Amino acid sequence: MPEFSTTIVTLFNKRTAQDQGGLLSGKDPTEVNTNDPIRLWIIQVGIIVATASFLSLGLRKIRQPKVIAEVLGGILLGPTAFGRIPGFTEHIFPQDSRPYLSLVANIGLCLFLFLVGLEIDAGVVIRNARLSASVGLAGMALPFGLGAALSYPVYKQFIPEDIAFTHFMLFAGVAFSITAFPVLCRILTELKLLDTTVGIVVLSAGVANDIVGWTLLALSVAMVNAGSGLTALWILMVCVGWTLFLLLGVKRALAWLARKTGSIENGPTMFFMTVTILLVFGSAFFTDVIGVHAIFGAFLAGIIVPREGNLAIHLTEKLEDMVSIIFLPLYFTLSGLSTDLGLLNNGITWAYTVGIVSTAFIGKFGGCTLSARFAARFSWRESGAIGSLMSCKGLVELIVLNVGLSAGILTQRVFSMFVLEALILTFATTPLVTFFYPQECRVRVAATGANFNNVSDGNEEERSSGRIPRETEAGLFKTRFTVVLDKLEHVPGMMVMAQLIQQSIPAIPTSDDNVSGSKKSLMRLKSAAPSIEALRLIELSDRTSAVMRSSAAESILLSDPLLSIFKMFGQLNDLVMSTALSIVPYDDLSQSVVDNACDSGSEMIMLPWLSSSTSNDNYLLENMTVSPRNPPNNPFEALFRTNAPTDKSAALHSQFVRGVFACAKKDVALFVDQSTPGMFIGSSHHIFLPFFGGPDDRLAVDFAAQLCENPKTTATIVRVMRRDSEVPIAPVEAAHIGEEKGAVEAHAELTIASVTNTFPDTVYGHATTETRLQSETADNIIWSRYTSPTHTSVYPSQEALKRMEFRELISPIPLHAIIAAANEEIEAVKGKRMLVLIGRSRRLAVESHSKEMKVLMDEHGHVGSEVKKTMGDVATSFILARCGSGVIVVQTAANQG
Template sequence: MMAQLLSLGLGRMKQPKVIAEVLGGILLGPTALGRIPGFTQHIFPSQSLPYLSLVANIGLCLFLFIVGLEIDASIIKRNARMSAIVSLAGMALPFGLGSALSVPLYHHFIDPSVQFTHFMLFTGVAYSITAFPVLCRILTELKLLDTTVGIVVLSAGVGNDVVGWTLLALSVALVNAGSGLTALWVLLTCVAFTMFLLFVVKRVMLWLARATGSTDNGPTMFYMTVVMILLWACAFFTDIVGVNAIFGAFLAGIIVPREGGLAIALTEKLEDMVSIIFLPLYFTLSGLNTNLGLLNNGITWAFTIAIACLAFLGKFGGCTIASRLSGFSWRESSTIGALMSCKGLVELIVLNVGLSAGILSPRVFSMFVLEALTLTFMTTPLVTALYPPERRVIATSGGAPPQTRDDECRDFDADKKSLVNEEQPWRHRFTVVLDRIEHMPCMMALTQLVRPPVPDFSSLTTAVSMSTASHPTPSKHKTPEVSISALRLIELSDRTSAVMKSSTADTLTHTDPLLGIFRMFGELNDLPVSTSLTIVPHDDLAHNVVDHAKRNASQLILLPWLPPCVGTAETSEGGTPRRDKFDHNPFETIFGTSRDRSTSAVHSQFVRGVFAQSETDVALFVDPGNQLNTGAGTGGSHHIFFPFFGGPDDRLALEFVVQLCANPKINATVVKMEKREIGNTQIERPPSVYSDIKADTNSLALLHQHGVTTSTMIGFPDTVYGQANTQMRMQSETADSIVWTRYAGRNLSDSDIPGPLRAALSRINFTSLASPVPLHAAIQRASMCQRVLVIAGRSKRLAVEDHRAELKDLVEEHRVVGHEVISKTIGDVATAFVVSGCASAMVVLQAAANVRME
């Protein structure tokens, strides 16, 4: 409980969870709560300490087994040249400084019965080691794994960890041995045992994994049993030989096969119990041995500060200089040095081994614990300051930084402007977001919609040939080839397995089932698909999508969404909808939570984040009924309905409809909606409804005349309507008229129209419709069509009309509750179609940020 409570606050500071666990153990010990009279005697009585120590050591063996599973030798092989110098320098200089500092420390604080060489060796190892598990977590959370700096640090950290554990095993062997000859025998025995595991047992484990099908379907019960027996057998052997049980557990983790994600699957089965129960117990035991109250005089604090400063300077200086000599810039070199100075859990394990062996005194142990805590705490903010996102260099397969990316983006932007602003509004570079298997049908349907028309269709061929015969089509009017970048999103959780997946993202890109399905979909439909995979925390998912689209110069982001199921409201005795009395829970406001924590509701936050941050046009595919019936298949013709209300999002939607209708199998009805008084209406509604809506719209118009915005929603910036002042209305109406005239007012017999555009416009029926209740009118017109795909602009910014009053009436008519999340996500117009249920599917579009600000 103490560790979890501390992690809530430290997590917001981007600190790894190990900080909270170490602090929790220290606070439970004699440093803080242990000072309360009777606390230690009742909570941690002396009779319980042997059992606590036993369980903690079992948990420590399991943790070191997971650390061994994390270490991938292929990482060292791929980056041996870059990381070898950094790893060696990051161990040699700190080891020398630690050995030098051990001289005054030994004379001031260590009992003379302890041999100086043993203490010096432990001090040097504690200085030179790097916390690889914590380092992986920091690299993942700071999104550095795909940078050149992250690759070097990861491979150097693996080598550092292996050498560090070897040195620690040597240190323990020397301490436990009665003579140098005995220590040599222990060391040679461990080397022989390690060779036997690496060259014999490892091959047997791989054969057994393949024979039992564990590499294909995850570890079987039999294979899991064999792995556990191997783990405890290795731990037992190294313990009786005279080293420590944790080294055997570490070796057992290294020899487990990596094929088929087997190591990740084993980690998933063990990590929860280890991280929730066993590790906190180990830190509690460590905290009971840590008493910061012993740092009670000037000389002790002077040595503590010296320990921390020299430990940081040794790691930071050695790795920085080595990186600089390897060709990195000073900024990158200093970032590598700052990351390698992370201590975390591994140094605490070294210190506890030294304390249990009697080499370290409680005072020196507390001094080193404070040093490890300080260096781990400062790693994240220091790296963030030294290596901000705009300075990062993404590594490529060949190791060279992509220097031409900015030039390519500028070329793509120019190409995009020339395509969108000319007569043909074709968008051809798309980013497709894949996050769940249930969203795959949505993304396949939307991708099928935006694909270019097949050239051998008779109608399109005829139109193009007629245009070419009379006026040759310039090259700029050619339909460009579609380029699709599929981005697979995986949420980074607190689990170690998630960090392991992020470090092997390159492999997962080729084995991920969602990406495999979408690649096959692209091959079957002759669509070029490039794939990528990213593992980031939930709060960074939206930013990652936006950044990926920007880096790939995408012109449209394609998102899926299955909206929360809206239910029918309960009615009171008078027949009016009755609200749930728990709708306004004060605790939800205090803690920022919501009652609706369904998958769709949580996913809507991600969708709204993309809408809010995107500098690229966004198309959201909405499946209202969770049963896809899009009409985007290959057989038969399909109909699109688009109500044009105006605004930048609707103008984008109109261009999108024109592009879709370039496909001969798609036709559309585009209705320009206009709000007018009852006398000019073209639909028939009950008079009672008209009177209510008329009063609401009149009051709304009065507010607009005085420049008052009617939305007071707080939270996402994309949920607030723009000020409907006269200047904004004139600008928006002018832009609407230009776009409407460009497509609806064209004479198809005009020879200046390019062939593909003429063919697309011939399949669109442009009409106008005036009504005091435009949402009702649009729904009624759409309901006349069968198998209809509704396209709408999101219109959450710079909207000319606010439909909130009419949407409220529409919701009450259908007696629907739970529409608030939908309205915040896709806007009022699209929400009206979802609530009414007249659309089999929808596509909601939002224009890019630079367009919305014009």
């Protein structure tokens, strides 16, 4: 017993002695300590992750997948670049520390292959087997044959004779024929090809290719590890038996456990996650001990996880961050430490490198392109895109190469040659696909019908078939709307807009034979109910689960809570409604909305303003106003305010809205919800429209007339004209204007210059005499058309005109005057929801309100600059005054007005 106590005391004393000192006592933190390697490991991880992240920032701008940055980072940290710095490798990546890096990296690799297995859905292959089978077969057979042929001269030139040629040939064939399925999914998603015929064929062919590739890799490793052919056969048979055991037995048990624990309905429970992780590493252990690499067992574990209830996606969400942030960069750095491009130092080596790159590309691209063109009957452009996508190598080939390197089949020189080939082909994938298959040539899968019952991206085919009537292009009224939903807070505001446009088209009988044909067509269209497409917008992040969600678009359309709420609202209110889904990177959100509106034939895009941003602006108005008339009690209060809002979503959302305004080819309506808790919300609406003039205001008048076709909607339209006068706004305001006139004008010019290059639609244009006269003439025409309608007017109807009141208002301070008129209107229409409808008037406007806006902000508070840039001065003034329960800001299509 004393011996045990002595041993324990000795161990603790030894541990204490090791922890003494450290950096402060002069110790080198990069010194290798095999008993306590955590210090150096943290340094290595920090350098690796920082390098990969920095490179990905630049490569993301040219739409390259993150794997390119990780591979390049590994190569730079290896002997190719940083390794040539004296002392770098000895201090940061010494040889004694690499086993610890290798252990963590291989744990991460097993988890990554488990995630790859989760991504693979065999149902995709089965559903599209007819068209994808030929592409997948050609994409495996031809590259494998060319790789096997090229392996002979490479073997004679670079591989030692103690390595069997058959082993090297098999590895070369697998490396040439495999496709990087995870990287392929991300490229398809980022290029918005998942819902095209090309994307579906490539996805299903890539799944089959991946499964066959991993099987061939397992066979290769088995042959290398076997001492004889009989042993290899036994290894292969045991591996097949284990695979069948997992697919037939364990898969059912795992599905039963998922249902029993409620993991399918509510996401994976802790117990289910524990069982799954044990299964992953248990399967990896078994395949490793029988002579096949551990990654194959982890891959099989991912395949057998149930797909019901998006369980695979939820599992991915729990594991992907640690795998992608820490484990994979570590693995690629280990590959980079074994990659020395400096070994490619003579002509014969570069000749073989060029041959490897060319042969690999020709085999994949040529085989898949020709198969898609002649067997699947795709066009040459589509076939070229399929061949380019299938030639993507990515990290899967790197895994194969690392397995070959660790097995001693590849030398460092040949390994470096193949790594360069994988890097070049992956880098070239996105540019080649963009070249072969631009946006205007894409063919998308129809929402209904059999597989590959497709429609063109263009709208001419839809117009010719009658799905989009040509009469709607006149712009007098609108029947097709796109409603954007991306957050739960947006749903109430979009419900208000949907309720507004309900029954906004009058039903006019068409039985009169004396009516002309064009008028009959107009009447028939006006008798149709408005249709709404609810567009669910989801930002595509760097996470694997986001890519998996984009692949499972059909299930998301059926189960998404936002769409479910909005669809139920539509059913209860008899709205004609359809749904759509768009999962794209943040930079493409605005363009995605515009593209979806064009594809669906929508005539107006309806956007919500995030309610949290509105409340944030109200907070700024109430609590953070600092003006000459309202100075802070404490001069440090404005700087050190502890309860200041931290929500940054307002600026991000305003950038998204401005992006839609900038590139929209359709009319756009932005709804800003200003309702407060306890405010009366009824089904009747009153529209208050200040008409200053310009194309956006003219659109607002037409839209108000259409809304008044609904019996529950009335409108007051006030034509506002500025009349210069010596009457001051108020003594204080007049003095303020006089003092800061020059500053305001200089500030306005500076603002215009600063934003013109980014958002050319968000600044006032320089109105010439010609444009001013044209705009005033158009304003007078539309005003007289509504205030003095002729008996031949077809639209708006007489009933709608009875619900519209027209006034004129002349004032030297138009914004103040129209806000006062709106407040009076609110009192007059109590019991109705008061909505302010305003033209954005930030493009082609003939008048600027910047001086009066300065006064309004001093009176009511300083609203964020993003609000003003997004909505325009008039709408911002109503938001500053908190006038009405909602503000609708409309902008006419870019080619109109």
